[in-house]
Amino acid sequence: MRVLTHCLSFGKPRSLIGLWLGLSGLLAAIALLSLLYGAGDVGPARAWQALQNLGDAASYDSEAHFVIAELRAPRLWIGLVVGAALGIAGALLQAVTRNPLAEPGLLGVSAGAAFAVTLAILWGADTATLRVSVAQLGALGGCLCVLAAARLQGIGSDPIRLILAGAILSGLLHSLSSLILLYDQHTADEIRFWVVGSLAGRQLDDLVPLFPTLGVAALLTILLARPLAALALGEHVAIGLGHHPRVVRLLVIVVVALLVGGATAAAGPIAFVGLVVPFAARALAGPDIRRTLWLCLPLGPIVVVSADIVSRLVVPPSELPLGVLTALIGAPVLIGVVRGRRLPTL
Amino acid sequence: MTSPADTPNAVRQDKYYLALPLGQRAPLRVIVDKRNLLANLLLLGLLILLAGVSLNIGSAASLSLPATLRALLGDGSPLDTFVIQELRLPRVIAGIVTGGAFALAGCLMQTVARNRLATPGIVGLDNGATAFAVASVVGTGISLAPPAMALTGAAVAAALTFGLTGRIGVRGYRFLVAGIGVGAVFGALTQLMLTRVSIDAANAAYPWTVGSLNARPDHAVLSLSLALPPALLAGIWLTRSLTVLRLSDAVAISLGIAAGRCRMAALSVAVILTGLAVAVAGPVGMVALIGPEFARQLSAKNTVPVVGATLAGAVVMVAADLLGRMLLAPIEIPVGIVTALIGSPLLLWILLNPNARTAP
Numbered sequence: 001m002r003v004l005t006h007c008l009s010f011g012k013p014r015s016l017i018g019l020w021l022g023l024s025g026l027l028a029a030i031a032l033l034s035l036l037y038g039a040g041d042v043g044p045a046r047a048w049q050a051l052q053n054l055g056d057a058a059s060y061d062s063e064a065h066f067v068i069a070e071l072r073a074p075r076l077w078i079g080l081v082v083g084a085a086l087g088i089a090g091a092l093l094q095a096v097t098r099n100p101l102a103e104p105g106l107l108g109v110s111a112g113a114a115f116a117v118t119l120a121i122l123w124g125a126d127t128a129t130l131r132v133s134v135a136q137l138g139a140l141g142g143c144l145c146v147l148a149a150a151r152l153q154g155i156g157s158d159p160i161r162l163i164l165a166g167a168i169l170s171g172l173l174h175s176l177s178s179l180i181l182l183y184d185q186h187t188a189d190e191i192r193f194w195v196v197g198s199l200a201g202r203q204l205d206d207l208v209p210l211f212p213t214l215g216v217a218a219l220l221t222i223l224l225a226r227p228l229a230a231l232a233l234g235e236h237v238a239i240g241l242g243h244h245p246r247v248v249r250l251l252v253i254v255v256v257a258l259l260v261g262g263a264t265a266a267a268g269p270i271a272f273v274g275l276v277v278p279f280a281a282r283a284l285a286g287p288d289i290r291r292t293l294w295l296c297l298p299l300g301p302i303v304v305v306s307a308d309i310v311s312r313l314v315v316p317p318s319e320l321p322l323g324v325l326t327a328l329i330g331a332p333v334l335i336g337v338v339r340g341r342r343l344p345t346l
Numbered sequence: 347m348t349s350p351a352d353t354p355n356a357v358r359q360d361k362y363y364l365a366l367p368l369g370q371r372a373p374l375r376v377i378v379d380k381r382n383l384l385a386n387l388l389l390l391g392l393l394i395l396l397a398g399v400s401l402n403i404g405s406a407a408s409l410s411l412p413a414t415l416r417a418l419l420g421d422g423s424p425l426d427t428f429v430i431q432e433l434r435l436p437r438v439i440a441g442i443v444t445g446g447a448f449a450l451a452g453c454l455m456q457t458v459a460r461n462r463l464a465t466p467g468i469v470g471l472d473n474g475a476t477a478f479a480v481a482s483v484v485g486t487g488i489s490l491a492p493p494a495m496a497l498t499g500a501a502v503a504a505a506l507t508f509g510l511t512g513r514i515g516v517r518g519y520r521f522l523v524a525g526i527g528v529g530a531v532f533g534a535l536t537q538l539m540l541t542r543v544s545i546d547a548a549n550a551a552y553p554w555t556v557g558s559l560n561a562r563p564d565h566a567v568l569s570l571s572l573a574l575p576p577a578l579l580a581g582i583w584l585t586r587s588l589t590v591l592r593l594s595d596a597v598a599i600s601l602g603i604a605a606g607r608c609r610m611a612a613l614s615v616a617v618i619l620t621g622l623a624v625a626v627a628g629p630v631g632m633v634a635l636i637g638p639e640f641a642r643q644l645s646a647k648n649t650v651p652v653v654g655a656t657l658a659g660a661v662v663m664v665a666a667d668l669l670g671r672m673l674l675a676p677i678e679i680p681v682g683i684v685t686a687l688i689g690s691p692l693l694l695w696i697l698l699n700p701n702a703r704t705a706p
Contacts, residue, residue, distance in 0.1 A: 101523070106526075149694070149698055160519040160520055160522070160523050161519055161697060163523050163526070164463065164519060164522055164523070164526075164697055165694060165697055165698065167468075167526050168690050168693045168694050168697065169690075169694070171686060171690050172686070172687070172690035172691065172694075174686075175682075175683045175686035175687055175690070176687065178556070178683050179679060179683055179687070182674075182677060182679060182680075182683070183674055183677060271530070272530075319541070320537075320538060320541055321537060321541065323534075323537075324534040324537045324538050324541075325534075327530045327531065327533065327534035328531060328534045328535075328538075330530070331527040331528070331530040331531045331534070332527070332531070334523065334524075334526070334527040334530075335510055335523075335524045335527040335528065338511065338520050338523045338524050338527070339510055339511060339520075339524065
């Protein structure tokens with residue numbers, strides 16, 4: 001029990017609770033906005049009415065109710081889950097590679113997941129459950145490829161070159177996926193709207209197969225937080241404190257693959273969330289990985305859900321793919337980090 | 347005129363160099379590296395061969411060699427003449443000029459940045475040019491022609507990437523990551539514009555986003571063909587300065603080379619070529635990596651193979667287009683995808699191989 005409380009602690013007790021609660025409140029407000037605003041005809045006032053009269057049969061607004069319950073609520077839920085998963089995956093990957101730029105999308109993890117799903121659909125799979133596990137396997141493959149290449153040539157310590165290797169791997173997998181889409185019309189139809197990364201048109205049922213693996217990932221994250229905090233002090237310190245760096249690294253990679261693969265299966269490849277969210281969390285909470293992880297939990301959904309709201313409002317009545325918006329937010333952050341006189345280290 | 351015996355340290359001319367006299371009394375001589383000459387001739391032969399094969403083979407009909415030649419000269423059967431002159435020849439010409447332009451731009455930029463990974467595609471020029479070209483096609487109220495817009499886009503992307511990360515030519519990888527960021531922003535903007543417009547306009551702009559020789563608007567091919575020869579001449583003219591710049595700024599300046607101006611000139615040529623080439627074929631950025639690499643393997647060590655890179659780029663582009671047409675026929679793989687599949691492993695190899703990481 002004591003171990004568990006340690007694991008769940010904020011690092012420095014109580015210092016971040018206010019901040020965390022504030023962010024959670026902000027997230028709740030954004031979630032409400034996400035239910036109220038949309039690209040369609042049901043405006044915020046009408047949606048608000050419908051939300052208030054939810055149990056009232058007399059003033060039942062079937063259209064507004066349908067839009068909220070069937071279209072907006074699933075998007076909100078998926079956005080919450082995807083945002084949290086991507087944010088935490090980014091923080092974990094950055095901690096384990098000791099590289100503030102290591103982002104699952106940039107390192108080829110999302111591209112690996114997308115490629116695996118494309119391949120699976122080409123070979124005749126189309127059930128949602130299979131998609132999740134295949135995406136997670138692909139994410140693991142992409143992750144291992146980049147990290148193995150980095151380790152092999154000792155460029156893991158150079159943040160910039162690791163990113164380049166990941167970007168190149170992403171490009172390669174992306175063009176392989178395009179080749180498959182070109183080759184096979186059925187696959188193309190099945191997947192066309194999935195590869196751009198969007199929350200539009202997702203069902204709540206898409207979320208259910210995610211829960212087992214995401215649960216495992218959450219459990220492992222809780223257990224890994226302390227060893228990771230020790231690893232941040234250096235390999236020798238971590239060994240001296242009784243941790244096993246190799247095991248910890250391997251487990252973290254598995255967790256990242258589970259999280260990113262799950263998120264990609266639900267919403268398609270969404271880049272830069274894993275960069276922006278931990279960046280903001282570190283700015284607010286300092287370098288301790290446990291505090292960072294706690295803050296990523298509300299921050300990730302805040303970024304994804306608000307980006308989703310904006311993507312609905314920019315070009316009504318059509319929508320913007322979510323991946324486009326996150327790239328517009330994230331790329332400047334990437335450039336800003338790279339521009340710094342001294343690259344931040346972890 | 348000194349003989350080799352007078353200057354014992356001089357390289358023996360007859361072995362490595364050809365000194366071609368200019369004028370009657372030979373006050374000027376053009377010194378040509380023999381190996382580079384050989385490599386360029388080889389590449390030229392390869393290019394002619396591939397162009398011939400590319401004219402010969404196609405999904406409509408594979409003509410015999412005499413028939414192709416007759417059709418090319420205009421006295422074959424009407425169908426053959428149409429297929430060769432209207433369909434295949436423009437495509438081969440577009441492939442040659444775009445491949446040459448991309449590769450020349452890549453060679454210049456790699457040399458200026460002293461980094462073999464620094465090709466226009468990675469630094470975000472391709473995406474910038476694409477975004478601007480798409481903006482002009484989908485009608486955002488800007489009435490400039492796509493080549494001019496693509497040129498502007500390439501210039502903006504170059505200014506952003508190099509402006510945001512400080513001096514050009516500093517060894518290091520930072521500006522590459524900044525370039526990836528700039529490229530991502532422009533890629534997102536392209537997507538944004540494609541989602542905003544009607545499906546017809548989006549389809550009209552689609553060829554620019556994948557990289558293909560299918561669309562190749564005539565005016566864009568024409569403007570690129572007009573720009574390529576002067577750019578190549580400028581590249582040849584810059585070769586000597588660039589060769590010295592590879593050593594270090596101090597050496598270059600002490601030998602009387604205006605380092606900053608030389609870099610700026612090379613970079614401008616690269617930006618112009620990339621912009622115009624993107625307006626023809628879309629972002630086929632990997633040619634800018636494969637072409638110079640190919641040329642460097644063939645050419646003499648420690649030279650900047652400007653002509654060789656141009657020829658090699660044309661060879662790569664025509665070959666990739668041919669492959670894309672043949673591999674999955676009747677489906678045609680866009681040349682952008684073929685070159686990405688060839689180029690990405692090469693890029694990874696350069697990044698990971700410690701011996702290959704040296705400056706070009």
